Amino acid sequence: MQAEIITIGDEILIGQIVDTNSAWMSKELNAIGISVNRITSISDTKEAIVTSVEEAMSRVDLILITGGLGPTNDDITKKTLSDYFACELVQDDQLYGKIEERLARYKIGMNAFNREQALIPHGARIIPNHFGTAPCMWFSRDNKHVISMPGVPFEMKNIMQTELLTRLSSEFHCPHVLHQTVMVQGLGESVLAEMLQDWEANLPSVVKLAYLPSPGVVRLRMSLVGDDEAELKAIIKQQLEALKAILGERIFAFDDEKIEQVIANLLLDKKKTVSTAESCTGGNMAHMLTAMAGCSAYFKGAVVAYSNEVKGNVLGVNPNDLEEFGAVSQQVVEQMATGACKVIGSDYAIATSGIAGPDGGTDAKPVGTVWIAVASAEKVISEKFIFSKERGRNIRMASQAGFNMLRKLILNE
Amino acid sequence: MQAEIITIGDEILIGQIVDTNSAWMSKELNAIGISVNRITSISDTKEAIVTSVEEAMSRVDLILITGGLGPTNDDITKKTLSDYFACELVQDDQLYGKIEERLARYKIGMNAFNREQALIPHGARIIPNHFGTAPCMWFSRDNKHVISMPGVPFEMKNIMQTELLTRLSSEFHCPHVLHQTVMVQGLGESVLAEMLQDWEANLPSVVKLAYLPSPGVVRLRMSLVGDDEAELKAIIKQQLEALKAILGERIFAFDDEKIEQVIANLLLDKKKTVSTAESCTGGNMAHMLTAMAGCSAYFKGAVVAYSNEVKGNVLGVNPNDLEEFGAVSQQVVEQMATGACKVIGSDYAIATSGIAGPDGGTDAKPVGTVWIAVASAEKVISEKFIFSKERGRNIRMASQAGFNMLRKLILNE
Structure with a gap:
């Protein structure tokens, strides 16, 4: 089974946003045995949409489209595809109610834009969008299938994951494709x-x-x-x-599981809690943990100790050690970790102190130098890393390494 | 002047990499008055390359291609385009010498793949690649121009910035294109x-x-x-x-500036500092601030107060108020903000407390309910928001709203 992807939006063609939808969709389609042989990005014009859909239909039987389903005047995908497939746009009362309810939460009344959002093409299959108002529309003609989804990544992903991928698998004969991630x-x-x-x-x-x-x-x-x-x-x-x-x-x-999810599972399993004391990672570890639903069961809090005063006053790092060894040192990062356990009242803590860059490096401690410590009630383990020259990369790599050290500490206890 | 971009590579079509070249190229082309009306990603096959180049030439006069110029067997762009434009591949002695020299640095001798890299299409214009071995090739026929560049982003960017953009500007009459973002x-x-x-x-x-x-x-x-x-x-x-x-x-x-950058500029300008006290945003605001280089000039630290103990013990929130009004309340969030100013020693603080979801909502405080406070030495301002049902979205929206409240507080002081 072969497919094509079309992404619609002038913002892609002027380079204002990078089209990340296509890569995600390609990966998911490949995983169910549908290969993508072309990805096309076009502008929000009727002509571009009709032409590229017709071209794609001449090559493959399945076309997935994202974008151009918003409520504003520049969004014309619904109207264009409905005209092309000769489907009349009719009001969907359930969708109308959902939009009305959504707006009511913000104490806003329906306007003309919203009423247009509640129209769906008669004759197309509709797959609901649980995170937004633009539904997924599946048009078919002569065994050719054109499926239009919103361009907002999390809405598109939810539609594909909750319903569309299953429907595609069952509708088309696909060979077995197995992926194993390590x-x-x-x-x-x-x-x-x-x-x-x-x-x-x-x-x-x-x-x-x-x-x-x-x-x-x-x-x-x-x-x-x-x-x-x-x-x-x-x-x-x-x-x-x-x-x-x-x-x-x-x-x-062994799956596409993130390391913070592995940590979460270990902590839940052992009924233990964690906190973080972050200097160079600047709250990123706390952010990664709290991005997961249900994290309050194992995450108690964090201190982002960017200044030395916070390291001393809040986490209880000895000012003499800060003076003698510097903030980026084994002594300081270990005290940050044990201090976090105490101040926040957690079973474990992860602490980071390093030079994220681009400035602040020295010959002895170049940009990318990061000390990381993990502490439990019984012990503290610390390690020095030298990552990269790039700030964002250093923050991510230090966060990953900190979680990995905690994973090993918990597993070896 | 209208152009199209074609990116070549199976790794794009299976979703292994996100094509970021197109967005970058589009932005640069737009800036010199060349608009991109289609971006196509195709696989490394002769048929796909020839077909998509022919289609693009039927629509526009300028086509920029990246990818498929590596030394291995799956890279066929040079051969395919040279055949298509009837250009004989001949050895370029300067390029041969450059490749030989490059390999010598790693103590490697020339092999058949390397000798093929030194071939260039006779009759095409060649623009050197200072960062790699695959040069940029400019084929022309009947006022149609097809320009092939390597897919490695920094090689492509260097070719465009050092020579290609200037040549394109002078070769074609381009209208002015202006974008204004608000x-x-x-x-x-x-x-x-x-x-x-x-x-x-x-x-x-x-x-x-x-x-x-x-x-x-x-x-x-x-x-x-x-x-x-x-x-x-x-x-x-x-x-x-x-x-x-x-x-x-x-x-x-008025530009594509992020709100945390606006905050950074305001604080730098006024020589003031900020801290955050985050419950539902879980460290995301600290992460957004510390993702920016040089943030230590205005960011002192943060307390991620996920548990009530941390709100009380570290930030000094009155336990009776926590009990009486709940963690998601005006009383608590205001005390978190003033507490952060004091504990962390910053001029301003932003505090958040809310129900990010998916669980934890009640009729009185549904998922998405977030109280946000901003504090200075003189005052505290707080506001209640109801965002969405989706956790990640609530975290992002609350962070944005918090920064926006701080922006207004600073501007109106």
């Missing part, structure tokens, strides 16, 4: 590739391997396509065992 | 559209308007194309005045 922490891509050289050379040809690096983490992905699902699963199992033997503790998850 | 905080897209209905209806036809919403913020963008730059600028100036009269303080910036 999350590896603390190794660069090329070092990892070297460690896996022999293993990779002996992989069965049905296994396609990809290295997907992000700051501090490499996702290894094995992809297998075939008709015999049991056979594919057996191959994955065997290769996972081989990988575990080579990488050991460096593997922190 | 950043609006605290209004939904449809409410904003309604407020601007009359203004929008009376816009000169040369102005194209776009609404670009993200959580808590709508970016309004006016785009104008014409020959008389002064005239376009005058129109923008006039329309900006009209917008200011309608939206007033809701406009927080």
Whole structure:
């Protein structure tokens, strides 16, 4: 099964936003055995929409579209596709009610824009959008399928994950595609590739391997396509065992799980709590933990100690040590971690102190130098890292490394 | 002048990488008056390349291509385009020497792949690549121009910035393209559209308007194309005045500036500092502030007070008020803000307390309810918001709203 993606919006063509929807959709479609052979970004004009849809329909049977479904005048996708597929736009009372209710929460009445949002094309299949007002519309003609979704990433993702991907899988005959992700922490891509050289050379040809690096983490992905699902699963199992033997503790998850989710599960399992004391990571670890629903069960709080006064006054770091060893030191980061456990009242704490850059580096402590400590009631473990020259990357890598140190501390207790 | 962009590579179509080249190129081309009317991503096959180049040539006179110029077997762009434009591939001695020298640095000899890298299409214009071995190739036929560049972002950017953009400007007669962005905080897209209905209806036809919403913020963008730059600028100036009269303080910036950058500039300007006391935003405001280089000049620290103990013990919130009014209340959030000023020692503080969701809502305080306070030495201002049902969105919207309240507090002092 082959598909094409069309993303609509002048903001893409003038470079104001990067189209991240396509990559996400391609990955998800590939995972259910639908390959994407072209991605096209076009402007919000009727002509561009009709032309590109017609062209795509001449090449493939399935076209997924995002964008141009907002309530304002520049959004013309619904009208254009409904005209093209000769579907009359009619009011959907349920959608009307939902929009009305939504607006009522903000004490706003319906206006003409909102009333237009409640129109849906008669004859198209409609998949609800739980996070917004623009529904997903599935138009079909002569076994060609054109599916239009909102361009807002989290709305599109929710529509695909909750309903569309399942419907696509069942509607079209797709071969079995299995993906197995292995999350590896603390190794660069090329070092990892070297460690896996022999293993990779002996992989069965049905296994396609990809290295997907992000700051501090490499996702290894094995992809297998075939008709015999049991056979594919057996191959994955065997290769996972081989990988575990080579990488050991460096593997922190076997799915696309984030390291903070691994931490959350460990803490929930042991009924323990954590706090963070962050200098160079600036609250990013707290933000990563609190981005997860239900985090109040294991996360108590954080102190972002950007200035030395906060390190001293709030976390109780000894001012003499700050003076003698500097803020970026083993002594200070360990006191930050034990101080956080005490001040915040948590079982564990992670502390970071480093030079995120771009300025502030010295010969002895260049940009990218980060001390990280993890503390429990019994012990404190600290480690010095030298990450990169780029600020955002240093913040992300230090956060990842801090969580990884806590993971090892908990697992080895 | 209209152009199209084609990006080549299977890694884009399987979602392994996000194509960021197109957005960057589009922005640069727009800035010299070349508008991009389509971006196409295709796979590394001869057929896909030839078909999409031919289609693009039927629509526009200029096509920029990236990708498929590497040394390995899957990279076929050079061969395919050279065949298509009937250019013989001949060895370029200077390029050969450069590749030889490059390999010598790593003590590697030339192999067949490297010798092929030194071939260039006879008859095409060649623009050197200072950061890599694949040069930029400019093919022309019947006033149609196809320019092929490497897909590695920093190589492509260097080629465009050092030579290609200048050559394009001088080769083609380009109209002036002006964009003006207006950043609006605290209004939904449809409410904003309604407020601007009359203004929008009376816009000169040369102005194209776009609404670009993200959580808590709508970016309004006016785009104008014409020959008389002064005239376009005058129109923008006039329309900006009209917008200011309608939206007033809701406009927080006139470029693509983020609100935390606006806050940073205000604080730097007044030599003041800020801290945050975050419950439902969980450290996201601290993270947004510390993501900016140089933030230690105005950001002192934060307390993420997720549990009530931290609100009481660290920030000094009165336990009776926590008991009587609950954590999500005006009383508590105001004490969190004044407490942060005192504990962290900052001139200003922003505090948040709310129900980010998905659980924890009640009839009186549904998911999305957030109290935000901003404090200075002289006063505390607080406001209650009801955002959305989605956790990540509530965190982002509350952070935006908090910064916006601080912006107003500082501006009105």
